[in-house]
Amino acid sequence: MMVFGLRARTCWALRAFAVSRRPLRSSSRTHAFAKELFLGRIEKKEVFPFPEVSQDELNEINHFVGPIEKFFTEEVDSRKIDQEGKIPTETLEKLKSLGLFGMQVPEEYGGLGLSNTMYARLGEIVSLDGSIAVTLAAHQAIGLKGIILAGSEEQKAKYLPKLASGEHIAAFCLTEPASGSDAASIRTRASLSEDKKHYILNGSKVWITNGGLANIFTVFAKTNVVDSDGSVKDKMTAFIVERDFGGVTNGKPEDKLGIRGSNTCEVHFENTKVPIENVLGEVGGGFKVAMNILNSGRFSMGSAVAGMLKKLIEMTAEYACTRKQFNRSLSEFGLIQEKFALMAQKAYVMESMAYLTAGMLDQPGFPDCSIEAAMVKVFSSEAAWQCVSEALQILGGSGYMRDYPYERMLRDTRILLIFEGTNEILRMYIALTGLQHAGRILTARINELKRGNVTTVLETVGRRLRDSFGRTVDLGLTGDLGVVHPSVATIVEEQMVLKRVANILINLYGMTAVLSRASRSMRAGLRNHDHEVLLANIFCTEAYCQNLFTLSQLDKYSPENLDEQIKKVSQQVLERRAYICAHPLDRTS
């Protein structure tokens, strides 16, 4: 029943784009759930049932969880870390001894060798302190991930053991002063030396987490690559650079708004000699390496934020039930109850999405879950900001004071919307990658239709007839007013349209994750599964209504679509670079 409902909703959702429901030949099991969503198909095998771990694995992970949780509640003083702006060395040593510096490093190199699900579980606890979480993530999720994913055996054997034990810390150097989201425009150059045994690295990187502490950097630089047809091009290459190679200097730690405990600074490379054995992947293949690294670490943000939100709900509920105003405790007022419901709901959705993605990633083979991970990141970062803000609001004046941790958590969560790919860029990524995938398949179909392939024609016609009898939903390529969206050709420029598409997709993925998890809880009989069903229903209804509205905004000439007006306003404001309206008190005479 609910699956039918989902299917009808997704069909309606993509009526401007999708045509077919099933490919001609049954494709082999594709591990692309989000990409199939763009075609109006829900790969039920991927998401239902919700990925489970066996009881032994669960016991093992709980075994890890205990001491780490104890450490974080007792010995980590987040307030001090925030005030001083650095993490004390004893804390770092303890983290190293707990093995948290090599969670995903395979066991033969000395790490814990955890699967994605277990990593996400540990991330829940580590996120109790934002600075520590970011330091660890910068070290493992991006710093040494490059070596694990794209490194050769010698590189792994050389660097991973020390990195896993925490003796050396890793950092990921991609951003430069002139290129943040625009990664391909970096200016750091690596030129081959005369004896062809070294690359000379020159350039500077900015906002590098762990820059001051790290010994091993994954640096991206432009190199001259001779193409197969003889032309010399500038392509990005990834290098493993050790601080001992010389010429590596870092600036002073930056004074940040939040996550003040993590060390962020500039790193300058001056004639650093990098041996050619330290090239990660192949020369000129840096772009792919960077993309793989960044795409693989994103999903853990969902569970990390969920862990933090759970703690937040506990603290805030304690306050709300004890504080009394107007002779009633705060928990009796409707607006406060709404906030708690929002926090619980967002935490639930985040958790479900993160663990669903982790489960999909843990499947054998190398499934491509980059869109799902991006969706998890976008949703969790925005929900985190909203929920922490609401929690601070519940506390009112005390939430604003520095004595309480709320303002620190608010500042720490603000960075979530920015790093690991800004939310805007990720929305473009989600929308465009999906459209690319869908478009490829659809253009193939249309070509076949044009060629007059009899089976295709009959199939499509048959499907349309069946649908027109069975459902009242139009599945054509045409939109509401009978025209294809006029800007299909230049869709890359239409960011506002793409943002709406991405929002719809994120909502859909959230709904699937939540439904999958709730149905599994009911079937397994976990405790409080009726509460989960409530949360799932609330979220799905709200997301459905939002999706409907977003869809109505997608049509170019629909009254809800204000893109033209918005563009005009912004053009006029940016032309003068100021607010151009006359002052309300102005007169003409």
Place this chain on the structure above:
Amino acid sequence: MRDYGVERDLAVYNLLLDVFPKEVFLPRNVFQKIFIHYPRQQECGLAVLEQMESHGVMPNKETEFLLLQIFGRKSYPMLKFVRMKLWFTRFKNVNPFPVPRDLPTDPVDLATLGLRRIEPDLSAKVTIYQMASSRDSTGTADPTEQHIVGIQSPGQQAALARHSPARPVFVEGPFSLWLRDKCVYYHILRADLEPPEEREVEEIPEEWNLYYPMQLDLKYGRSAWDDYEFDIDEVEEGPVFAICMAGAHDQATLAKWIQGLQETNPALAQIPVIFRLTASTGELLASSSGLEEPCPPPAQEEEEEEDKTQRQQQGQS
């Protein structure tokens, strides 16, 4: 098995099932498969599994293997086993207020558990007024002090502070609370409902909230058929101020409880306390029932009943 105390032990059940001869009861041809093969033996196996079910023991792979060897895959015990495996996991968390399997033996802990079940509000505080004094090993001296554990929430404290000294409060009990197979008795401190004339209508002062009016006097002129206030099933009861569980049910122990309560509720010193203790049924010692006031108990209770009927009549009219 209860005599030996092993009714919850899975290994014992497995050993019991091991007693059956293996491979004798397996059906061999299609006719044996149609009819229940060796029905009495299957019923016996079913009885073992049924006892496991009633004691809530979850069977494991060893049980499955044994049953497979003894009865075969299509037998009734195997079917029951499969059902147990499915439904036990699903029903493990079905009780929203679960009682722990192993109840604490210490009477103070048991009392705390019971009180928390009666009053689950997290802001209520459990106070131990008196610990049970340990019994002498010689057993000659009777324990003179029994444990007294009480619970009171801040709302109840505030209500007691507001209670006028003109009206008495009653200590009633003992009422029984069953926790699995243990019965604990509790007493409550309650007062009667104030008659409507004396009831204080909580006045919402006009200038209470700086921002929005707390009371809106919008008269819609609702007549009788729109009045949803009266609910024939809801009976208003008097407030309960505190609950306690004590080892003995006599007035002396409960008086100690009231003294303990007076520390946190100084208003209680002025309010007359009437002890209305009924004879306890069941396991503990017979308590002495008595009243503090000289009026005879039946007359008091008759008066109570008259009051109640009067109030009901008033409510219905």
